[in-house]
Amino acid sequence: MTRYRIAVVGGTGPQGRGLAYRFALAGHEVVVGSRDAGRAKEKADEIAERAGVTVAGGENAAVAAAADIVLLAVPWDGHGELVAGLADALAGKVVISCVNPLGFDGGGPYGLVLEESAAQEAQRLVPSARVVGAFHHVAALSLWKTPDALSHEDVLVCGDDVEAKELVAGLATAVTGKPGIDAGALRLARQLEPLTAVLISMNKRYKTRSGIAITGIQV
Amino acid sequence: MTRYRIAVVGGTGPQGRGLAYRFALAGHEVVVGSRDAGRAKEKADEIAERAGVTVAGGENAAVAAAADIVLLAVPWDGHGELVAGLADALAGKVVISCVNPLGFDGGGPYGLVLEESAAQEAQRLVPSARVVGAFHHVAALSLWKTPDALSHEDVLVCGDDVEAKELVAGLATAVTGKPGIDAGALRLARQLEPLTAVLISMNKRYKTRSGIAITGIQV
Secondary structure: OOOOEEEEEOOOOHHHHHHHHHHHHOOOEEEEEEOOHHHHHHHHHHHHHHHOOOOEEEEHHHHHHOOOEEEEOOOOOOHHHHHHHOHHHHOOOEEEEOOOOEEEEOOEEEEOOOOOOHHHHHHHHOOOOEEEEOOOOOOHHHHHHOOOOOOOOOOEEEEOOHHHHHHHHHHOHHHHOOOOEEEEOHHHHHHHHHHHHHHHHHHHHHOOOOEEEEEOOOO | OOOOEEEEEOOOOHHHHHHHHHHHHOOOEEEEEEOOHHHHHHHHHHHHHHHOOOOEEEEHHHHHHOOOEEEEOOOOOOHHHHHHHOHHHHOOOEEEEOOOOEEEEOOEEEEOOOOOOHHHHHHHHOOOOEEEEOOOOOOHHHHHHOOOOOOOOOOEEEEOOHHHHHHHHHHOHHHHOOOOEEEEOHHHHHHHHHHHHHHHHHHHHHOOOOEEEEEOOOO
């Protein structure tokens, strides 16, 4: 396995923490990023303790600049500003987006009506980045609660850079024990991202942590 | 099992034909609708021969008016006009929408950018209809090629009328051998409908007929 240095921007949030833990467990060098370097280091220590390996932490731009691969695990609110502010650090890199532009109201969660997905926005703001959408649908708590592979679930991967997409599909092995599925072009992130609203809706209805599996494909 | 009279509007298309076949096999009284009564009757005969039961056919408005449940299995192109034209026949009825507003170009399939889903449009045009979104993701050919239950797949059902949604979840047994999953409110059809673009994309990439399964929920 190739060991990558992966910066998790927004690694103090539940999805970032969960993915950082899984990547660290799988043997990658993980660096947790946050706006606040102190909080990043606290979270890195928490992840390191659980994973039994070293995990570093630092300010978002610094950790992104030093990484091979940057995972964007930040809230949709403020996403554009954050990505624009990291443009130099993200330039030319494989950038994974698991950002979900969702709304919540009395009727539950729903996908925002947007012309472009979060992944497309990141690509537009940093044209040289090799943006891949992935890891939207694996539940944060399922990632964190056990070290067991989520082998019944699939990671769907979309992107326009074929090599970057293959690399990220390989990284999915850290989560599900098998490569991710090539879901198609980056623009299909418009479909993948808000699907998380459906999963959250089902979680409430059935009091569970639901996930996605694709039938008819063996990876 | 309650036996329903189900009108399949657009039953001459592949998704309508496949679902008509499965409902007929399961013992429901199926009537195939088309703009052209003659074509509807031809398709009904084809389905009847395969299912080994009687299937009737007729013009869309006539078959919808005589049914307990109306399945809309029509193309997105022209959907609004068609539904508005059937408003009297659909009033007060359980109306199932499996309509997928997709676009296709050189980059493959994609979900159209819309303020409302097809299911929401139908609900707006016929406010008294009890609209439920379902059966978007089961592949037309998988429905038609064998009579076997697609037991590895799940039917996701969304709607705001709880009783209608439960009824349609029960109808899913005809397709997967188990009830459909309650995915939430009708507005989540905005997420369910264009997800079909991702499935079509994967079908091309992997030369398969992919489907959706939900992990973590036992229905």
